[in-house]
Amino acid sequence: MIKINENYKKLQASYLFSDIAKRVTAFQQANPDKHIIRLGIGDVTRALPDACVKAFHAAVDEMANDATFHGYGPEQGYDFLREAIAKGDYQSRGCNIDTDEVFVSDGAKCDSGNFQEIFANDINVAIPDPVYPVYVDTNVMAGRTGQAEDGRYSGLTYLDGNKANGFIPDLPSEPVDLIYLCFPNNPTGATATKEQLQQWVDYAIANKALILFDAAYEAFVQDESLPRSIYEIEGARQVAVEFRSFSKTAGFTGTRCAYTVVPKDCTAYTASGEAVSIHDLWNRRHTTKFNSVSYPVQKAAEAVYSKEGRSQVQELVTYYLKNAKYIREQMEALGYDCIGGENSPYIWIDAKGDSWTFFDTMLNNAGVVCTPGAGFGKCGEGYIRISAFNSFENVQDAMSRISGAL
Numbered sequence: 421m422i423k424i425n426e427n428y429k430k431l432q433a434s435y436l437f438s439d440i441a442k443r444v445t446a447f448q449q450a451n452p453d454k455h456i457i458r459l460g461i462g463d464v465t466r467a468l469p470d471a472c473v474k475a476f477h478a479a480v481d482e483m484a485n486d487a488t489f490h491g492y493g494p495e496q497g498y499d500f501l502r503e504a505i506a507k508g509d510y511q512s513r514g515c516n517i518d519t520d521e522v523f524v525s526d527g528a529k530c531d532s533g534n535f536q537e538i539f540a541n542d543i544n545v546a547i548p549d550p551v552y553p554v555y556v557d558t559n560v561m562a563g564r565t566g567q568a569e570d571g572r573y574s575g576l577t578y579l580d581g582n583k584a585n586g587f588i589p590d591l592p593s594e595p596v597d598l599i600y601l602c603f604p605n606n607p608t609g610a611t612a613t614k615e616q617l618q619q620w621v622d623y624a625i626a627n628k629a630l631i632l633f634d635a636a637y638e639a640f641v642q643d644e645s646l647p648r649s650i651y652e653i654e655g656a657r658q659v660a661v662e663f664r665s666f667s668k669t670a671g672f673t674g675t676r677c678a679y680t681v682v683p684k685d686c687t688a689y690t691a692s693g694e695a696v697s698i699h700d701l702w703n704r705r706h707t708t709k710f711n712s713v714s715y716p717v718q719k720a721a722e723a724v725y726s727k728e729g730r731s732q733v734q735e736l737v738t739y740y741l742k743n744a745k746y747i748r749e750q751m752e753a754l755g756y757d758c759i760g761g762e763n764s765p766y767i768w769i770d771a772k773g774d775s776w777t778f779f780d781t782m783l784n785n786a787g788v789v790c791t792p793g794a795g796f797g798k799c800g801e802g803y804i805r806i807s808a809f810n811s812f813e814n815v816q817d818a819m820s821r822i823s824g825a826l
């Protein structure tokens with residue numbers, strides 16, 4: 421008899437996006453003429469940069485000809501892309517990262533979900549709240565938690581984000597082995613300073629722990645004093661893995677390309693205390709279970725690092741940040757406390773009440789869709805997230821409707 425992985429039964433169904441969809445559909449049926457503006461989902465809306473589209477087309481043409489055709493590529497990604505990443509994103513910013521420490525993949529969602537499988541089941545895992553749900557659910561599937569109660573799994577160490585700490589969690593009071601961090605943050609838009617990240621790196625070194633740092637939104641950092649990579653922090657090469665993606669920065673959510681940096685200095689330990697290279701383990705896992713990203717997509721991603729590509733990506737980021745700034749200013753003018761929206765495409769707003777009531781007010785009175793913070797964890801209750809991924813015209817329209825409604 422085929423039996424299931426019982427850990428899957430512990431997963432709490434996330435009703436967040438289906439609940440949102442139901443309420444939106446009901447509203448649209450009752451108000452068929454009303455144009456709904458969606459500032460909820462974390463997906464980009466603008467086209468791929470022209471430099472990427474040109475490289476993408478040219479690579480497809482290569483695939484159409486026997487002489488230039490590409491079959492399987494290296495599992496870790498083509499050198500042309502790994503080199504462009506190591507130079508363009510790290511070495512040029514003073515971070516000592518080598519080409520062969522970069523693993524190209526089809527998404528930071530998969531990488532941030534898969535990485536935990538190279539570690540033991542009895543490690544202590546620390547996860548922020550509110551949070552991108554992938555980190556929690558993949559540890560549940562792997563059997564590192566007990567049952568959920570009141571929205572929290574036993575066996576996990578939750579790192580609370582709240583107004584008092586500015587949604588930058590404090591160090592855990594109990595020892596932990598694996599730590600998930602994400603800055604600029606989804607959903608809160610909060611950013612961490614170098615000093616704050618230094619505390620985490622120092623903690624990881626002292627506790628022989630590992631940080632999984634999700635930098636999917638690094639391109640939105642405008643303040644030059646803020647770190648864009650964990651490797652700007654001293655000691656991070658020993659204790660941190662970084663996930664990045666072309667999804668939010670270059671509009672690749674539907675094209676699929678991302679990468680993970682695993683420095684050769686990162687170590688994990690056997691039960692008897694022998695040090696093992698995390699780079700070797702991940703290389704083994706990646707080459708066994710993954711066959712790389714298509715050649716045309718890697719060529720399109722490489723074009724992000726060309727002169728035109730860089731300025732076109734910057735233009736996209738600036739566009740979304742203008743939306744974010746506008747949303748934040750308008751919400752503050754209406755008397756709401758906001759976090760994010762300055763170095764991030766998300767604005768996290770104190771709803772002055774419960775998340776879903778605020779969501780319903782926004783939908784029914786303004787025809788605007790946002791995301792209730794409660795869907796991202798216990799500490800998200802009482803907040804909503806507004807995303808800057810839409811046209812400036814729609815954002816202006818949404819904000820004038822919200823001012824009228826609130």
Ligand SMILES: *Cc1c(COP(=O)(O)O)cnc(C)c1O
Binds near residue numbers: 552
């Ligand atoms: C969007 C997002 C990602 C990127 O996922 P991809 O699979 O690369 O599209 C990763 N982490 C967070 C927190 C995100 O919001």
